[in-house]
Amino acid sequence: MRGHDRINTCLPDELIVEVFRWLDSKTSRDACSLVCKRWLALERLSRSTLRIGATGSPDLVVDLLARRFRNVHTVHIDERLNISLPTHPGRRRGTDIAAVLSVRLHSANGSDDGVLDSNSLSDAGMTAIGDGFPKLEKLSLIWCSHVSSIGLISLADKCKMLKSLDLQGCYVGDQGLAAVGQCCKQLEDLNLRFYEALTAVGTSCSSLEVLALYSFQKFTDKGLRAIGKGCKKLKNLIVSDCYFLSDNALESIATGCKELTHLEVNGCHNIGTLGLESIGKSCPRLTELALLYCQRIGNFALSEVGRGCQFLQSLHLVDCSSIGDEAICNIAKGCRNLKKLHIRRCYEIGNKGVVAVGDYCRSLTGLSLRFCDRVGDQALIAVAKCSSLQYLNVSGCHQIGDTGLIAIARGCPQLSYLDVSVLQNLGDMAMAELGEGCPNLKDIVLSHCRQLTDVGINHLVKSCTMLTSCHMVYCPGITSAGVATVVSSCPNIKKVLVEKCKVSPRTKRRAASVISYLCVDL
Template sequence: MRGHDLINTCLPDELIVEIFHHIESKSTRDACSLVCRRWRRLERLSRSFIRIGATDSPDLFVHLISSRFSNVTTVHIDERISVPLPLSELVKKPDKGASSSSALKLHYMKENNGSTSAEGDFDSLCLSDAGLSALANGYPKLQKLKLIWCSNVTSKGLTSLARKCVSLKALDLQGCYVGDPGMAAVGQCCKNLEDLNLRFCEGVSDKGLVELAVGVGKSLKSLGIAACAKVSNITMEAVGSHCGSLQTLSLDSEFIHNEGVNAVAKGCPNLKALKLQCINLTDDALEAVGVSCLSLELLALYSFQRFTDKGLCAIGNGCKKLKNLTLSDCFFLSDKGLEAIATGCKELTHLEVNGCHNIGTFGLVSVGKFCKHLSELALLYCQKIGDGGLLRVGKGCKFLQALHLVDCSSIGDEAMCAIARGCRNLKKLHIRRCYEIGNKGIIAVGEHCRSLTDLSIRFCDRVGDEALIAIGEGCSLQYLNVSGCHKVGDAGLIAIARGCPQLCYLDVSVLQNLGDMAMTELGEHCPLIREIVISHCRQITDVGLAHLVKSCTMLESCHMVYCSGITSAGVATVVSSCLNIKKVLVEKWKVTPRTKRRAGSVISYLCVDL
């Protein structure tokens, strides 16, 4: 009834807060908080996650946020992410009737950001120890904290936070120059810490990490270390001695050798995920993993130049539960190593082979023969793998859902036909610069893979309209990328438009035969498009662009550089017709002053001076 607030009268605070907990959309929650003061207060109480980008006064911003949202347990601060407005626009000078909290904001800003020197201005742009202390004071029940590239945070601030936030479970310090005292404080105070990421933490050394391992060894489950020059085998030995519950380890270091990994393998038998990019490791390290880490499910090996099939055979013999394997730039691996994995790890579901030039067709045949549960396969820069490998995969891996092929010059239409006929549950197919794959293979995919929703065929110059017509008739795509397939024209895209009304993403860049007719059909039949790339399409004009944006009201991103048929009028049409537009990439000279005033914040320039 008009004039009666039945919701606020009947529902208690606890029930409204519970309703807010079930609203996932941030925009919807923000809208709910504007209904009335009570809803705003309760919505703030229901918030458990806060994400903060770069601001001009981050310490003040953290102070203000902590005073408004009191029940937050997860904070993510990333100083690589910019925000549209400086904090000075958000904090206004209080009026006569302003609350005391507004005066407190100005007082805090004056006391903590009063420096006028150039150095002070620069420091004020980065979160400091003062901001971290304010965070600790505001959220003593904090459980998860990410500080990404907060370069002004030191051990002093981390120590203050560790002493107050003793319930901390996850800590990410990527790019923060914290030192050993901070790590030691975390080890002493945060006994429930489970997840620690120390990528690019150059100030951390063995001393601090040994103290941390001793302090949180019983709870630590995940550890990531990368580009920490002062971290060596000593830390790994401490992890192996004290962190028996460790399940995930990621190492990227030139200072860690076999002894360190051996100690972790022997001391952490519950290890499930291991990612290594350590150039000084040899087969001995992998043999230790194969013998001791029998629960291993994920293994990723990057840029290994000192181990051979011997190490991979040890993994195949011991790690029977392995499901996910990545081999990237491992130059001395051959078909023998991959065969050992296939015969020993029959539960394998994800396999990526990237730049391992000695792995060929025979190794992939073994995978197709023994790994019946394979659901994702990526072959990148594998010149020695031919059609025979994918023929066997198509015959044996009925559950394959994703296939990625990049620069595999020996794979052609015969292999694609086998995949299409055998792997009918295929949902994602990404192909790039595989010049032997043409219309025949893609037509087979359209005829047999009815579940395909994600198709990317980039710079495959034998694929033309016939292939896309078959895809349009047989599949309902949501994602399509045919960039650089110069034989594709209006006919193919019209078939896609009419057959794939759920299309959300489209990249047709560098298609010289594509014109306004295709844009018109896309506008009529694909209203859900959010991102489109039409760069270097010379036959698309303002007319086609106008037809596209007329119905595609959900468009958020449009790239259209080097389109000679599109003028400043077309650019103006896009920014004026698409209310949800967030990014327009175009030449600077095509943006009029009026368009810049209207949508300057969403316009990006590829070549500023042209």
């Protein structure tokens, strides 16, 4: 019946709020909030996440938002984001509150509603967060340099349900972190960057499960020993650019944190073989290991991981010059549940290690061997036994040619991503086999493959109709006809990266939205 409001008279508040929570676009949520005062109030109740930028008097903003959005459990404040106050010609300037209410605030649900124009979050703002959001579970403070231990103590005392805390560039001291550890017994995730005090974490945060430490210039083994001694539930540890950590630090983690499942060591140049060896001996539940720019970690360390960590599923190695085939062979033999192996610029790793992976790790779904120039066709022939392989990146492995890729095409029908860029010996025969054997291929990178021609491209796209992206810059054998074939034969194509000179006017008219150019002119 016209004029009869069936929704507002029949549906309870709880159901309308639930509907709002399912709306994932800003436009839809804003439209709903403008229907009536009831919907405006209910839409605010559905907000669970708020994001606040740098300007806009954050202390005042937090106080205002706490009154409007009572069910928020996630708050992100990033003082790197700089948003300008919009101007309204002809409108008289009102109070500070009116100005604040006219500014944008980003919410994770897609809605913007909010605030701007002033300085930095202070301890008073932290108190306002604690008073206004008692249900807070996740708090992220990025470069809020005016926050001190006083503010963190105030918040910890009121937000006892806090589970995740991200402090990047916030120079609070031990007292603040100690208060978080003592009051927030559910704290599981702690991310610290450019932070100087850590001993309090080990002594107070016994429920901690995730710890990420970035760029600790003054952080020594003492801090990580405290973590190993006090944080027995730790499962995920990332240490990046912590230059003064040594093998003793990792040994403390290994002996104290038996539940460890994920470890990433990035650019910690004083950590070597002995530290990782202790992880292999004492952390049998390890499932993910990433070693980036670890020049001092050698073969014996990974051999120990292979012997002791049989549940390892993911191994990521970047610029580890002392790790070679012996380590990879031992990983393959001991960690037969390995699903992802990503190696980049580890020049001592060649066919022998990768062949062992193909022989023993039949559940492999992702393999990346970027710029491992000792890896050739023999390795890919072995990997072809892994029929579940979906992701393959052999960019810059110059010894790989048609033979290896043909084996992959015949043995890995589920392949969906392939990067064979900078392979000078790869030709059209491999493309034809890939087209026949890998119908699920969605993304392919062929750039700098000088032997490929339009003939190979035609064979590839004939059967790979699910292709969504194709990169083929600097392939002199591929012409405008090949580009046109890709565009016309692949109904799902979304991106074709190619030189501008190889796109005909007809192709540009038909598919201008999917064509991307690496260079304007070549």
